Structure formats: C-alpha cells, structure tokens
Amino acid sequence: MPGVAPAQTPPPLPGIIQRVAPPQPPDLGPSLLPPETGAVTGPGATRLILPARVSIVGNTALAEAALRARFAALENRQVTLAEVEQARLAILGAYREAGFPYVAVRATLAASPRGEIELRFQVIEGAIAEILLEGEIGPAARQARRFLDPLVGQRPLPAAALERALLLAGDIAGVSARGVLRPIAGEPGALQLVVQLARQPFGGFFSLDNRGYDLTGAWQGLLVGQLNSVTGLGERSEIAILQTDGNGQSFLQVTEEFFIGGSGLRLRAYAGGGRAAPGSALAAIGYAGDTRVAGAALLYPVIRSRPLNLNLSGQLDAYESTVEFRSAPGESRSRQSRDAVRALRFGLDGAFQDAWLATAPAAAATTGLLRFSQGLTTLGASDGDGALTARLGSDFGFSKLVAEASRLQPLFSPAEGWLVSLFGVAAAQWSDDVLPPAEKFYLGGNRLGRGFYAGQVSGDRALAGSLELQLSTMFDLPGLRLGTQFYAFRDEGSAWDNGPFALDRSVGSWGGGVRLQFDERVQLDIEGVRRITRQPDGANTTPLSEDAAYLRVLVRF
Template sequence: MALLHFHIPDSIPRVVMLAVTMPALCATMWIQDAHSQASQEADPSRIEDQLIEREVPSRKPTADDLSLGIAGAGTDDINVPPFILSGVTVEGATAFSGEEIAATYASLLATQIGSTELESIAGRITALYRDAGYVLSRAILPPQDVTTGIIRIQIIEGYVSHVTTDGTVPEYAIKGYASRITAERPLTLTTLERNMLLINDMPGVSLKDAVLSEDEAVQGAHTLALEIGLDRIGGSFFVDNRGSAEVGPVQAGTSVELRNTIGFGDAVSVAGFTVPSEPRELKLIRIGYTTPIGSSGLQMSVSGTASWIDAGGTLDAVGDESNLKAVSASLAYPIVRARESNLWLNTSLDVRSAEERTDFGTVFDEDLVVLRGSISGMVADDWGGRSYVTFRASKGIRLMNAAKRGDLLLSRVDADPQAATLTVDVSRYQQLVDDLLSVTLAGRAQRATDALVSSEEFSLGGARFGRGFEYGELTGDDGIAGSIEFTIAPDIELAWVSSPQIYAFYDTGAVWNRNVVFGDARQSLSSAGAGIRLTFADDFNAGFELAKPLDRDSSRTNTDEWQALFFLSGQL
C-alpha cells in the first residue's frame, strides 16, 4: 500500500513541522497497519477478479454429453472356399496411398486364406481409416470371383452431404459450421467434432442430439441431423459468506444474459454484485458483449466494469472509500476443439483506473494498461481423468497516461506498473473408484520481473487456494500454491436433491515480495477442511464447508478456529 504524501514548505520551522506532521504520519501508519490486517477485498483493483471467480458456470452440455451417433465399422459376412492370395486391388482410396493400404495385408500375400482372413483384410483397412479419424469410411468386399487369387476391395470414403436442423435456429446461423463439415471428403472426426462443439459454444445454444444416417442412393454420403435447444435469455446468481468484515461477509451477485441481440450467436450480459446487508460496502456492475467473428471459432468480447466500495470494519473509522473503472477487450480462438482435448488461445487489453482514499487523503490513485495473453489446454485420458493447464503472461504498457514507476500514488510504493508476469495453473481430476471416489489436484505459480502493483499480485486465500482464509490474505510478487481434494459422490437420489458430494481438502501456498523493509519477504499459509455440495432440480447448487487455518490466524476471524462457510448458486 502506498504511503500518504504531504508537502511541507521549507519556510516552516522544524518544531512546527513536527507538530503538524506527526499526527498525520501516525495516522498513516495506523491506516497501513489496518490495511495489512484488513481484507484485500477493500482494494478495488482486486474485487472484480474475486467476484468473477465465484460466478456460476454455464449448465450447457459438456463435450462428453454430445453424442455423434457414429455407426460401427462392421463388415458383411463372407463365405468363400480357401485360396492362395496372390494380389489385392483397392478401389476408391484417396486418403491413403497404395503402399500404406498394402501394409495392412502384406503378411497374408502368398498364403492360403479363407472367409475369415478376407473379413480381416477389410477390417484392417477400415481400422486404418478409423484410427486416422475417418470415422465414416470403411472397406467392403463386393461380390467377386476369388478363384484367380486376386481380390477386390472397395473403399467407401464417407462424408456428410447435408446438415439439417429441427428448425430451432435459422439456417444461416450454422451455415458456416455446416459448410466446413460438408466440404471435407472424406470427413474426419476432428472436423465433425470441432464444428459441432463450436455450434454448442454459441451463447444460448445447446446441441442436444446429433444423428448420422447414410444415404441409401449414394454410397458414403450421410445426412447429419441436429437437434438444437435455444434459450434467448439466461441468468445466474450466487450468495456466499467469503467476504470480510470490511466488505461483507455475505456477498451476492446476479447476472442476466440476452442472446442473439444484434446477430445470431452474440450475447449482452449485465452483472451486479453487492453486500446484501450493507449495500454501501460494495456496489459493482459489469456490462459485457460477446460475438463470434466468422465461423472458425474466433470470439470477440468487450466489457466495462465500475465498482464503489465504502469499507466497513476497521477501515470504517478512517472513512476508507475506493472505486474502480475498467474496460477490457479480448479475442479467444480454439486451436483445438474436441471432446477429449481442447486448446484455447486468448489475448486481451485491460485498461483500469482505481482509487482509494480516506479521511486523511488519497491512499492511491492508479491508471493501468495491461496486455495479456494465455493458452489453455485440457486432455482427457483412458485412466478416467482430465488434466488442465493454463499459461498466462501479462505486461503493463505505457499508453493513455498509464502509471509509471516512481509515481507518488501507486498502490505499492516500490511497484513497477510496466512489470511482466508469467502465471501457470495446472489441475488434475482423477477417478479412483468408478464414479464414487475421485481426487482433484491443483496448483498455481507466478513469477514477476519486478515488484507489482496491487491488482497484479499473486493472491492466496478464498475459494481456490487457502480456503480457510479470506481473499487476499497474503499477496506477493511471486507465489506458489497447491491443493488436494478427495470427493465421495454416492449414487443416491433424494426428493429434489441429486448429485451429493462429500469432500475433504488440504491447501497451502507461499508468496514472496521484493524490496521488503519490515517483515518477512516470504509468507505462507495452509488450511484444511471438509464439506458437502448438493444440486437441487438440476439448476441450483448449495454447499456447506468447515475450514481451519493451520499455521496462522485468519483475518476473517483473527483466530485459527474453524470457520463455517456456505454458498448458494443457480441458473435461471
């Protein structure tokens, strides 16, 4: 936190100067101490990120829920007398060379074969296609005379000739995605999955079913029939008590999304957050707009945020108030979009103006422009697990009168607003006993090139790392954190209640600060606890958690005692 700044003319005698400045300096020290003990939630630079972390995710079907309805690779029964295989003629193959196909049956040449081996040859060639992703292609044995020793294999390279919908969405809305499916011949699973999932990614669109049927008149041609759900308006809400005495502790948020407003596939969202019992402590509003650019999966988003905080708790005595104004523009593109793997590229430009003041003066007044980029990946494997990783880089830039190092009213005196950071997030979800028992491992690390302004610091505490502590319990230029959670999900259905989860967790983390004069450059925390999560009527969720700080007192209670936490959330 930046020091308060006073200018004393040289003409004032030293005794008078001390008499004037000592009370103010004492007040400054008291305010800084209060800030070190009070919640970082009173910092307007961080409040938006904390609230976004708790927003309710979409209930749209996941990639696993989407059935592609692809038929098997079976071959017709064949009955021929034994013969010596002297050659194979392959017709209709364009995806593979003759040498690649010949490698599948080379071991059978000049040997005696029968019906079983003939079916095996067709099956091997079909497998060659299927393993390469040509899921609609297959090899067949047309009627023929095998007494010459030369057999004929016909390759049916499958494709989709038509894409139809149930009329829920206009044809032009999916034309670009459909054209990519019909243009590829033979069709690969990569292209089919990608474009179906991109349709499902559009706001308000849910791909409920997909059926592939082969054209009886044209070999290899298929029709893809899509059943699509469309919600033109949606919303969500959450309530929890992870706030602090300064801003909370109970906080609530709600959002409304209007879809297909200017063009199909776009969305306008409005979100608001507050403290229900003391709305003056927090008022935040965010307006956003998202739209696809073309049909390749590229998305553009813009948003604007404004917040006002009139802190309570220990900061109320000094009249601590703060505000934030921020705008952001971003582009996101799916390099890979599939059911079992995804890779997203994202870039954004954030412009923020944050100010905090008390009855004694301005604590900080900071304008930032930050360029960000990230790449996020997910891979599902055959061991019943999913792995996630995200690399994020950010760099402050000098545009539009952005703050610079040495400015008097930075959120941290020693900070470099143009510093760069690299952050890595990893997590692993692993089933241990079917769907009954699972474990989730997660980690995060950050490295900075220099001391950071408050909004860019690595933070511990809150719903992810440091659950026994409030948001921003510890912050630093560099940091590392990890957590482990075991979850039991009994297969029981109760009236209005489904998908109960009982879990236990442990988390820990540490931060490092540069240029530390007082205190330790390294600080750490850890906590453990257990809880239960419930789903009601598929759309509403509730949870109760007991969490205990293990190695330091929590700023929420100023003790290391157990804390009772709850949340309610839902989709509307």
C-alpha cells in the same frame, strides 16, 4: 498509502467477479465415433479361392502403399473368404486409425482376361453432401451454418472435423447441438448431416456466500444475467452485479462476446465499475475506493474436441483505481492514491480426459493454464514515479507469469452408486517487479486458501496448492434425487513480495464439508474450516478465530 495499514485496506476490485464466481468444471467426454464394423460371417466363410491379383480402388486419403500390407498376403495363394473378410476389416481399421471412420469397403471377385481370379477391394469414402438444421434458434442458425457448412464435400469425412464443428455449434451462446449422419439413397458414400438445435434465450446464476472481507461485508451476492444469441453472430450479452451486505462493496460489469467468422475465433469486450466503502476504522476516515475497468480479448480454440481442448488468448486490460479518505477529523476527503494499469496478456489453457489409472471406475480430467502479462506505460497508464500510487515503488511496466494445473482423479467405488475421487490444484505466479496491488497473486477465497478472504494474503510471487478427497453419491428421496458430495481438504499457500518493503506471508487450513445438488439448478455448499495460520497479516495483529464456517447457495437459471 499514508495513514492506512495495508492489512486494513480491502482487496482491489479488478477481477472480483472472477474471484467470487463458482468455478466451472471442464466440459469433457469420450469422442463420439460410430461403432466398429463387425465381421460378416456365414456358411461360405471357409470357401477357398485363389486370387492371382489383389487390388484396391477408391482410396484417396490413404495411399495404396500404406494399405497393401493389409491384404498383400492374399495374393497368389489359396485363401478362405473369412481371410478376405479379415483383410477388408483391416483396411477399415487403417482408415479408422487415420481419423476417417465414415468409410465402407467392399470385396469383389472378377475374372481377368486370362481367366484368372482378381480380388478387388473397393473403398467408398464417406462425405457430407448436405446439411439439414432441425429446430428453430432464430438468427443464430447463421452462425451454426458458418461452423457446419465447411464439412460439405470433405472426402473422406474426418471425425475430428465433424466433432469440432458440432462442438463449436454447441458453443454458440444458449445453443445446444446434436448431430446425426444418414446415408443418402442412390449415392454411394453420400451422407446427410442432420443437426438438431435448441436455444435458451436467457441464462445466468445467483451466488451467495460469506467468504468476503469483513469490513466490506462478509456476505457477498453475485447475480449474473445473460441474453443469448439474439443476432446471427451467436453473441452473449452479460451483466454481472456484485453486492455485499451493508453496501460495503458494489461492482457492476457488462460483457459482450461474439464469434468472428466460422473458425471459432471469439471477441470478448467488457467494462465495469464499482466502489468499496468499508466499515469500522476505515469508515471513520471516510475511506472510499472507486474502480473502473475495461478490456477486450480474442480467444481461439486451437483444438476443440470432447476429450481434449486447447485455447489461445490475447487480451488488453485497462483499469483505474482511486482511493480517497480524510487525512484528519473534520477535513473533506482527498485523493490518497491512483493506479492506472494497462496490460497485455497472452494465455494458453487446456483440458483433457484420460484413463491413465487403469483401475479407476471413471476417466480423469486435467486442466492447465499459462498466462503472461506485460504492463504498458502508455495509453494513460501510471508511471510509478508519483507519490499517489497505492503501493510505493509500483512498476507499471511489469512482467509476470501465472501457471495453474488441476486434476480430478476418480479412485474407486466402495459400493454401488458411490465414488471416491481425489482433486488437486496447484498454482504459482512469478515476477521480478514490484507489482501494482491488483496484479499480485491472491490467496484465500473459495479455491486456494479456504478460511481466508480472497486477497487476505497476496504477493508478487506465490505458490499455492490444495488437495481434496471427495465422496460422491446420489440419494433417492421422496420427490427428489439429491446429489451429494462429502469432501475433506488441505490448503497451503505462500506469497513473497519484491522491493524494499517486502513481506513474506503464508496461509494454511484444513477442513471439510458437503455439496448438495438438489437438481441441475440449485446447489447448497456447507463447509467447516480449521485455520492453521491465525495471524496471516503479521505477528502484531489480532489472531483470527481457529474455526470458521462457510455457506454458499448457487442457483442457476
């Protein structure tokens, strides 16, 4: 871009809402299974019987051949009733291992026509016969029914199907769902599923921090408001407004998301726009950067459970960024660059919970993401051959791959109510192309490269990581339970550009802080940073101060 050094220009606006918004922890937990059936004991447990034949009836999900090993040893020999009970429990265990815990097994004795004793195991496979919804959530109940009704008649009832349906019902915007199974009297195996529903019609959050780009305003506020599930599609209508101090940067985005059918498939569409009008030397030349964005995505939960989630996504993004400023004093502003990007993206993301570290006081949570992006040279996209591209030589038919993984690992509890954990995240981007600026990997912000604004260092290729040691506890104060997390971190990242004007840069920092959770709505973060890298923009630039302090206030509603 003529007349403006790249390090002076503000980061591109596409994706700014995601960069400023607080990260969301994965929603994980152990599967909610019914308790295992205990052995029935009594004074007759040692009574001996001699079954000439042992049979099993009522089993449809598991073949007799798969179950016979559990009771074959009882045939044609004297056994106690306690041994019969152990065989009954073994059959129940086989069903439970296969994912069918809602099953009963009865053991009965009968005389055969020849006067011999026959031991018979009768399997009663549970199935949902009716579903009752409790709680008034308006038209959103229709979407809950789409998720829940396919459970009716599944015999035996799979635990995974029940868990998925209840979780999907809870994924309806603003809705919480809790299920209870009750036996129906007089119908062996018949169950009634009672689902308790509640709806919060409005939601959102406000975040304020000072991690922004100095020339557009270090203090940046993000207000997100949500209207939940007004119709039977379980939709979320969202508006997000970003504003920095001094009006140096503004952005507004609206998003609509709703379910398609009862499989969990969702459609998300968004559109927005904003302007960057930085101060200092850029204000002197009348710099103004305008951006318009729009896109649509399909998201499908391949696996939806409490301990493991896996999602597929396909997305089409379109955005257009223009920059205008005066080439000389006294002149009117003229267009200096225009980038029109169209990109298809295909992603896979997931999260799981595990107890790999046996000595840990709590389960660990791991997340992962893999996303491939392919730029399009149609639908009005820039061709890269014009002189008005923001980055010389940009390839608008680019290909790139982004990968990210994180893990929160509880380590030990030094005292009652205290927990020491280690959180780590690593991310990388790879491309062989000269990417448009908004498609580069950004270092800095509130995750990877703390102490630098998001995009202060960027590259076509990048590798970054962060380690954070956390100490969490709860302080009981008069009228307040204050959740407190002290932490120390070390961040490191490097970025490399492609093309003839390639720049290789890196950032490094360490520091610590405290996160204060006043209640489920209000959070205050205070952080101090020591910058290891003080000239991220190059050797000929003014060094940054060695130390920095950051503050964030987060209010959920």
